[in-house]
Amino acid sequence: MNKRRSIPNQIHLKNVLLRDRSTGVKDGINWRKSEAFNDSPGQLQEAAHKNWSQYFHRRAGGKGGDWKVILQRGKSYTSGFMKGVGLYSKIIPVPLRNTASAVVCACNRAIDLQSVLKKLSILPLKEIVVVLHNASDEMFTIARNYKNTVVVHFPEAVDPDVERSLGAKLTSANTLLFVDGEQAVDANILARFIWECESRVDIALNDISTRLGLFYQRAGIERFHEFLNRSLNRKDLKANSLSSLPFALSRHALDTMGISNLAVPAKAHAMAILGGLRIGIGGAVKSSSHYERSASNEKWRRAAGDHIEAWREAMTAQGSRLNFADSTRNRSVLGEWER
Known part of the structure; x- marks a missing residue:
C-alpha cells in the first residue's frame, strides 16, 4: 500500500477506536445505573458482549470487514464499557x-481441560458442552467451576468424533465451535472462527495446509483429505477438512449434514460440499488432533474407511465419476449400456 495513503487510514482507524471507547464508557455508566446492573464477573462479561454487539450492528453499521479491525474496535469499546462500570x-x-x-471433548488431564476452559470462558458463548469419559472428581470439579458449562459423562472411553456428535445434539446455538480438550488455543484466534461462521460462511475450517509442505512429502492420511477435496471440485480447500480441530459450524450446516454424521468427519465434510454449503477458513492452528505423520496402521485404516464412506456418499449423489467427464473413451457405442 502507498505509504501516504496508509497514514490517513491509520488516523481514521485511531479516531474510530477513540469514538468506540467513548461510546463504551457512556454505555457502561448507563448500565451501572440501570436495574440490570450486577457486579458479578459473569454478568459484566455478558453485558459488555451484548452492548458491543448492539452498538456494532445498530449504530456502527454492523458490516463485515477486516476481522483484525473489528477485534480492535471491540476491545476498545469493551475497555471503555468497563471503565464506565468501574469494574x-x-x-x-x-x-x-x-x-x-x-463443544469440548476432554481427555483425562485436568490441567489441559482447565487451560481450554479458561480460554473459552472469555468468549461470548451461550454454553460450553464438556464431554468427559471415565473422569476423575477433579475433572468434574473443573468443568463445573466455569460459567454456562453442560457436563456429559460416559463411564467408558468413546471415540472423540462420536463425542463431538453427541455434544452437538445438546445445544441449540446458531454457531457451534468445536475445540480440542487437550490443546488450549488463544481466545483471539478462536473468536475469528465464531465470527467467520456468524458472518460469512457455514463452516469455518482450521487451515493446516500451509504447514504440510509438498504433496509427495505428506503422510498418506493427509493426502486423503486433499484428494477428497479435489475429487469434489474444491481444490481451494487443499488438505483442510473437518478432521482438524478447531472448526466452527452454523446451525444450517448441522441441519444439512446431519449431526450424527459428525461421527465420521470425512463423510460429513463430503456432505457439506455436496450440500452446497459455504466453506471457508476460520484461522490457522497447529492442531494436535490432526493425524500425526507417524500414524499407526490402525489410524491409517480407519481414515481410509472414513474416506471410502465419504466417496460412497458422493458417488451416490453424483454418479461413479463424480461429474468428471470421460474424455478418453467413446462410451456412446455401448448404446443403452453406456453407464
Missing part, C-alpha cells in the same frame, strides 16, 4: 447477532 473482567468481544456455543 474489570477479561473478555474477547465478538459482535454476534445470534448465539454461539462450544
